[in-house]
Amino acid sequence: MQAVIEALRDHFRVDHLVYHWVDSAGDQYGCGTYSDDWRDRYIEQNYVRLDPVIIGxxxxxxxxDWKRLDWSGKAVRAFQAEAIEYGVGNQGYSIPIRGPNGQFALFTASHNCDDQAWTVFIEKNRRDLLLIAHEFNRKALEFEPDRAPEVARQLSPREIDAMTLLAMGYNRAQVADSLSISEHTLRVYIESARAKLGxxxxxxxxxxxxxxxxxxx
Amino acid sequence: MQAVIEALRDHFRVDHLVYHWVDSAGDQYGCGTYSDDWRDRYIEQNYVRLDPVIIGxxxxxxxxDWKRLDWSGKAVRAFQAEAIEYGVGNQGYSIPIRGPNGQFALFTASHNCDDQAWTVFIEKNRRDLLLIAHEFNRKALEFEPDRAPEVARQLSPREIDAMTLLAMGYNRAQVADSLSISEHTLRVYIESARAKLGxxxxxxxxxxxxxxxxxxx
DNA sequence: CCGCCCCCCGCTATTTTTGGGGAGTGGAAA
DNA sequence: TTTCCACTCCCCAAAAATAGCGGGGGGCGG
Incomplete structure (x- = not known):
């Protein structure tokens, strides 16, 4: 994958291309053309919690386009300055890719140039980037099958109702009332949902x- | 949107193109070239809970490709037969599109033909279909801005820590321990986060x- | 400088949730 | 047909969360 992404970078003539997976446990995986130093630094500092690209x-x-993200905040600006110091471009374009179970990855192109040149580049290449992002994600999942087939046991309709109402802020009594069942019954749904979800x-x-x-x- | 999707259908020379938004709350929205009868029937029968295309x-x-979905089960086969009766093609290709918060839409092409012809068609058009699916989804969201998620007030770093650990399943004692603060302090964070989030x-x-x-x- | 927000700590009392049990129905799939 | 699973209901003791009160120190922007 590393060789592929380097070839793609050269094809698009950008400084960096990066594929970055973030999963629900906070684990990270990725490949790309950022320097190892920056990658290590990023992981060590747990920048995934700060990075406006991820958050956004x-x-x-x-x-x-990175320009449209929220770069305010002292820590964020420090992060931005540090990133540029480590060779990340001042411009960037990130494509979110989602899968079942909240699986989430980013495909990012980054470069050093002025706003106008970047806008032109994006306008010209965004379709190809989108296609390649999805294709690359598919290949990455083929090579790392562990990441994909996380057993996604469906919840029963009643369990979905219960979880949904709980997520909406109701307490058990209110949920039971909404569903017109006893609170005891509701509890069984919650427990079985909890078991299914681990x-x-x-x-x-x-x-x-x-x-x-x-x-x- | 309706005119656009009809034009696209004619361009691809397929029987149907459909954009279908669905969320687990059961709300549905969509546009496409299926007959009104089928759409009404689909909603009335709440087929969204049964449809292997959705589930899959x-x-x-x-x-x-619809061929790779699980069409076993009595109700499912009845649904399939009924769909074909209402003019839905025997072949189909559906592209899942995801957004934040489990938001989910499908872009589907359907046609009546044999397996081989369909395979050839897909192989030839899948890239264009993927691009159009995403582009169409973007346009649909522009017209329905309500569906896009709201942006909200920031939480403090400590509040984010607290919320994150709670979301990971720890109870207050464990969270307080992880953050090396007293449980009483933790409670203040949780309460302030709760207030901010309403x-x-x-x-x-x-x-x-x-x-x-x-x-x- | 002052006000605001973030960070940290304490107490008591009440309400809610959780974790163990157990039991019976009906429907759908194998 | 038999075996699942979803759905419904019940009890009780222990643990957790909530609501209310109080305190102090630090930083940042108007």
Whole structure:
């Protein structure tokens, strides 16, 4: 994969191309053309929690130019300065890629140039980048099958109802009332949902159901 | 949008193109070239809970040929027969599109032909279909901005830590221990996060933090 | 400088949730 | 047909979360 991404970088004539996987446990995996120093630094400092590219793409539908992200905040600006120092370009374009169970990856192109040149580049290449991002993601999953086939046991309709209402802030009594069942029955649903999700408590179960896309609030 | 999708259908020379948004709350929205009768029937019967295209794409990363879905089960086969009766093609290719918070849409091409012809068609057009699916989804969201997620007030770093660990399933004692603060202090963070998020309880706060992308678990 | 927010700590009392049990129905799949 | 699984209901004791009160120190921007 490393050779592929380097070839793609040369093809697009950008400074960097990076594929970066972030999973629900906070594990990271990726390959790309950033320097090893920067990658190590990034992981060591746990920048994934700070990086506006991650944060921004996580709550966005569409590919995004880094210029449109929120770079305010002292820590963020320090991070940005450090990134540029380590050779990350001042421009960037990141494509969020999502899979089942909240699986999430980014495909990023980064370069050093002025705004206008970058805009032109993106306008010209965004379609190809989108296709390649998805194709690359597919290949990456083929090579790392462990990441994909996380057993996504479906919740039963009643369990979905229960989780959804809990995620909406109702307590058990209110949820039971909404569903017109006894609180005891509701508890069985919550417990079985928790078991299916491998969660330690209700909050955990709701969090997992949300990040796996099993419920929507 | 309706005119656009009809033009696209004619361009690809397939029987149907459909864009179908669905979330686990059961809300649906879409446009496409299926007959109104079938659409009404589909909604009325709540087929979204049965449809192997929905179920299958929901747990899959990549676009999928309908042939590879699981059509076993009595109700499913009845559904399939009924769909064909209403004019849906015997072949189909569906592209899952995901957004933040488990938001989920499908872009589907369907046609009546034999397996081989369909395979050739897909091989030839899958790239274009992927691009168009994403582009169409973007346009659809522009017209329906309500569906896009809201951006929200930032949490403090400590609040993010607290929410994150709670979302990972730890209880307050464990979280306090992880953060090396007293449980009483932790409680203040949780409460302030809850206030900022307008949440009724901890589970609600974690759910909101997650779905607003303020924390990543 | 002052106000605001972030960071940290303490107490008590009440309400809610959780973790163990157990039991019976009906429907769908193998 | 038999075996699952979803769905419904029940009890009790222990643990966890919530609501209310109080305190102090530090940094940053108007």
């Amino acid at each position: 793409c996580y709550s966005r539908f569409h590919p995004v 969660a330690m408590n209700t909050t955990h179960a709701v969090a997992r159901a949300l990040s796996r896309g099993l419920i929507v609030v | 794409c929901y747990s899959r990363f990549h676009p999928v 949440a009724m309880n901890t589970t609600h706060a974690v759910a909101r933090a997650l779905s607003r992308g303020l924390i990543v678990v």
